Amino acid sequence: MSVPAATAEPRWVRWLLIAVALGFLALxxxxxxxxxxxxxFRKGVAAYVAAIRDPDALSALRLTLTVAAIAVPLxxxxxxxxxxxxxxxDFRFKPFLVTLIDLPFSVSPVVSGLVYVLVxxxxxxxxxxxxxNDLQVIFAVPGLVLATIFITFPFVARExxxxxxxxxxxxxxxxxxxxxxxxxxxxxxxLPNVRWGLLxxxxxxxxxxxxxxxxxxxxxxxxxxxxxxxxxxxxxxxNEYNFAAAFAVASLxxxxxxxxxxxxxxxxxRFAGQLAGRGH
Amino acid sequence: xxxxxxxxxxxxxxxxALSNVSLExxxxxxxxxxxxxxxxxxxxxxxxxGLEFPDAGQILIGGEDMAGRPARDRRVxxxxxxxxxxxxxxxxxxxxxGLTVRPRGSRPATREIARRVAELLELVQLPDLGRRYPAxxxxxxxxxxALARALAVEPRILLLDEPFGALDAKVRKDLRRxxxxxxxxxxxxxxxxxxxxxxxxxxxxxxxxxxxxxxxxIDTPEALWDRPASAFVCDFLxxxxxxxxxxxxxxxxxxxxRLPNHAPAxxxxxxxxxxxxxEFSLAAPGSPGIPVTIRRCLRTGAQxxxxxxTHDGAIIEVTLSEPPAGLVPGLTQVLVPTAIRAYPV
Numbered sequence: 359m360s361v362p363a364a365t366a367e368p369r370w371v372r373w374l375l376i377a378v379a380l381g382f383l384a385l386x387x388x389x390x391x392x393x394x395x396x397x398x399f400r401k402g403v404a405a406y407v408a409a410i411r412d413p414d415a416l417s418a419l420r421l422t423l424t425v426a427a428i429a430v431p432l433x434x435x436x437x438x439x440x441x442x443x444x445x446x447x448d449f450r451f452k453p454f455l456v457t458l459i460d461l462p463f464s465v466s467p468v469v470s471g472l473v474y475v476l477v478x479x480x481x482x483x484x485x486x487x488x489x490x491n492d493l494q495v496i497f498a499v500p501g502l503v504l505a506t507i508f509i510t511f512p513f514v515a516r517e518x519x520x521x522x523x524x525x526x527x528x529x530x531x532x533x534x535x536x537x538x539x540x541x542x543x544x545x546x547x548x549l550p551n552v553r554w555g556l557l558x559x560x561x562x563x564x565x566x567x568x569x570x571x572x573x574x575x576x577x578x579x580x581x582x583x584x585x586x587x588x589x590x591x592x593x594x595x596x597n598e599y600n601f602a603a604a605f606a607v608a609s610l611x612x613x614x615x616x617x618x619x620x621x622x623x624x625x626x627x628r629f630a631g632q633l634a635g636r637g638h
Numbered sequence: 639x640x641x642x643x644x645x646x647x648x649x650x651x652x653x654x655a656l657s658n659v660s661l662e663x664x665x666x667x668x669x670x671x672x673x674x675x676x677x678x679x680x681x682x683x684x685x686x687x688g689l690e691f692p693d694a695g696q697i698l699i700g701g702e703d704m705a706g707r708p709a710r711d712r713r714v715x716x717x718x719x720x721x722x723x724x725x726x727x728x729x730x731x732x733x734x735x736g737l738t739v740r741p742r743g744s745r746p747a748t749r750e751i752a753r754r755v756a757e758l759l760e761l762v763q764l765p766d767l768g769r770r771y772p773a774x775x776x777x778x779x780x781x782x783x784a785l786a787r788a789l790a791v792e793p794r795i796l797l798l799d800e801p802f803g804a805l806d807a808k809v810r811k812d813l814r815r816x817x818x819x820x821x822x823x824x825x826x827x828x829x830x831x832x833x834x835x836x837x838x839x840x841x842x843x844x845x846x847x848x849x850x851x852x853x854x855x856i857d858t859p860e861a862l863w864d865r866p867a868s869a870f871v872c873d874f875l876x877x878x879x880x881x882x883x884x885x886x887x888x889x890x891x892x893x894x895x896r897l898p899n900h901a902p903a904x905x906x907x908x909x910x911x912x913x914x915x916x917e918f919s920l921a922a923p924g925s926p927g928i929p930v931t932i933r934r935c936l937r938t939g940a941q942x943x944x945x946x947x948t949h950d951g952a953i954i955e956v957t958l959s960e961p962p963a964g965l966v967p968g969l970t971q972v973l974v975p976t977a978i979r980a981y982p983v
Contacts, residue, residue, distance in 0.1 A: 531722065532718060533739070534710045536787065537736050542739045550726045
């Protein structure tokens, strides 16, 4: 008779655990996701295409992609800089900076949006100056970008920090003692060591940047065809009882998220060896 | 190239890592920094490399002042305790790194770098492993790669931080001998940090013994062993038994046995004596010396190792080269010391 491994649970326990997990996922994730697509096509393919080809919908799609295209690269740079500073250098206000990075996660998105209105709005601190210089931040693209950067800031930094801290400074010091400059140390040593964490952080950051609702809703002003991102456009359609169109656009947004996930899985599969740290 | 440190002070907040340390490594010398953890030996090594900067004091490498000179301009080879190999690069890329990152003007051609890498792989006896990744190597192989990488940039001096710290005993011994060979062949002034006294005494031309951020003694292994300058050094070199004794006119009295002192002169009065296990002979109970009870007796060939206990419960280890018969646990004997090193209490 073979001796069971120490961690081997009875068969029924394993099945129960798997069933609970799968059931929960099906009920809370798969079912709603399926519902989005079912509802989107309820009135037929023609209605779906019409809803998507609506100029306001296309404008919302364009705006969402634009905001993500600006916010994500900026957050890569800021996130890299912050986690690099925290993990590789010692300075006085380090714990404070670490706490600050988590702030966007702990503050309600509505509050973050309001803060920007208070600072950059017409009645805000810089309102007068902005008006005099003919600049508009709130109810315009810059406000949307700012709010999105704020909300999605932690994704890259949070992903990189533990990784960089675990890797320590030895390799950077080795590079310096071998004559490498600070920049080439970063480029040849630090960055390649965190590339997978960085990729993961970027994908998460991007998914959230495209899907953000609360903060963006406050600073957007909901001007159709101008400052409506996809999530905002979906809400408007839904509130107008235009369900088919709302779900059609929603399916597009969900589609973008799925593409992101597939991309991540594909990369993980392709580079499984490197991810495991075994080189090949 | 010679290395000189003068009056080096380094503090981390309230903690003093180095208080006024001065030493010199001569051209081509193999120097060991020996001390317990927290003695400041690694900090000193990192300061020499330019990875830390001292609060005060001067570092000269080949007569040049290193003040304000960052690590990358010092041409110092540094081998890290945990190897610090670049995990995403092959062994060959690791070794070639220092040459590859040189500015365009002084960078050797790709073929020249490859030739140099092959040469170094040969030197560290890993000629076929250039295309492996660090994670695919054993600890000893990684350490060799780390050394090859440090040598690739033709450093002026070589610094090694606990080079054998993470290796098992057998690999340690082999690598130790091999490192000494590499040193003798390259003639590089080398300084290595260790907490293992055997390693320091076995390998180095001279040993710097450190404790609490101060240098206790700098000497050749022989001198260190024969004439430890302080109780700390004598204790740290290991194996010596600590006994209470009385000094008067340079003569040390242990339980009625009077011996000349093998350590620096000291004032009359109570002192701490150190006696090594082989510096004892046995006498019958009642004779002058240290009365003990034998706790354990281990015979290996002609030798015997005894663990004995004094009346105060102190343990004294004794090695006898010609042990008498009938040494059994529980037997009472008198230990007669034949040599002693005494230091102030």
